[in-house]
Amino acid sequence: MTETTTDHRSLDDHAFAVWAAEQAGEVLLRVRAESGLEGRELKDAGDAAAQELLARVLAEHRPDDAVLSEEATDDKARLGAERVWIIDPLDGTREFSEPPRDDWAVHVALWEASAGGDGLTAGAVAQPALGETFSTGTPSVVPPRTSTRPRIAVSRTRPPAFVEALAAEIDAELVPMGSAGVKVMSVVRDLADAYVHAGGQYQWDNAAPVAVARAAGLHCSRVDGSPLVYNEDDTSLPDLIVCRPELAEQIIEFVRRHGTD
Ligand SMILES: Nc1ncnc2c1ncn2[C@@H]1O[C@H](COP(=O)(O)O)[C@@H](OP(=O)(O)O)[C@H]1O
Numbered sequence: 523m524t525e526t527t528t529d530h531r532s533l534d535d536h537a538f539a540v541w542a543a544e545q546a547g548e549v550l551l552r553v554r555a556e557s558g559l560e561g562r563e564l565k566d567a568g569d570a571a572a573q574e575l576l577a578r579v580l581a582e583h584r585p586d587d588a589v590l591s592e593e594a595t596d597d598k599a600r601l602g603a604e605r606v607w608i609i610d611p612l613d614g615t616r617e618f619s620e621p622p623r624d625d626w627a628v629h630v631a632l633w634e635a636s637a638g639g640d641g642l643t644a645g646a647v648a649q650p651a652l653g654e655t656f657s658t659g660t661p662s663v664v665p666p667r668t669s670t671r672p673r674i675a676v677s678r679t680r681p682p683a684f685v686e687a688l689a690a691e692i693d694a695e696l697v698p699m700g701s702a703g704v705k706v707m708s709v710v711r712d713l714a715d716a717y718v719h720a721g722g723q724y725q726w727d728n729a730a731p732v733a734v735a736r737a738a739g740l741h742c743s744r745v746d747g748s749p750l751v752y753n754e755d756d757t758s759l760p761d762l763i764v765c766r767p768e769l770a771e772q773i774i775e776f777v778r779r780h781g782t783d
């Protein structure tokens with residue numbers, strides 16, 4: 523493929539993350555439009571094609587870095603690495619397989635051992651079917667809030683029960699959609715005011731979205747208010763809140779009182 527013959531080693535990590543996520547997005551759009559596949563076969567073909575593209579461009583342009591991917595064996599050498607790319611080649615696989623839905627994404631994040639906080643130093647979330655990529659390179663400006671009633675983005679197929687109770691308590695509206703990245707970007711874009719999730723997720727589902735959201739000034743934490751931590755041995759990172767800063771305390775307080783069961 524011609525696009526990968528250019529030397530993208532010289533791109534800074536923010537720009538590289540965008541470029542890699544968009545390349546994978548193009549591959550996914552082609553698979554969706556041209557493979558003739560449906561359902562499980564389309565999901566698998568998308569996962570495999572995007573993983574192949576990202577693995578190849580990372581090996582070519584960031585050869586010294588480790589990679590943690592949803593679609594590859596977890597090489598524990600990453601635990602001693604200075605730089606680790608945490609990627610989800612296709613987040614919202616279900617929605618990808620339901621054209622013309624656009625709530626699926628490609629996640630590319632960089633974690634660095636020398637960084638403080640959650641360690642995420644660059645990230646891109648591409649929404650190929652929307653033609654948009656959100657990144658840390660050009661941090662998004664969250665628009666002024668347009669809804670006085672809080673809108674909480676939730677999984678369209680498995681909304682956690684406690685989020686329904688939270689919504690009832692704070693008089694919020696639930697906005698169902700696919701993909702963790704798309705839900706986090708919905709807060710960045712003022713389509714929702716919070717994304718609250720518990721019950722299961724992995725580092726690759728939220729690393730790039732959190733990098734982008736934090737760069738845009740949004741609150742990002744575990745549901746109990748504790749910090750998100752990446753490149754842990756355990757790939758599970760089962761819960762999070764991404765929200766407008768003014769909503770964080772109310773949500774964390776609800777979880778402290780009621781838990782997430
Ligand atoms: N309870 C759970 N356990 C494990 N993974 C979950 C989960 N809920 C959501 N996820 C993952 O988070 C992503 C967004 O899910 P949802 O659209 O339901 O919010 C999906 O990633 P993938 O599409 O990459 O598998 C999904 O697999």
Ligand SMILES: [Mg+2]
Nearest residue numbers: 610613614727
């Ligand atoms: Mg995912």
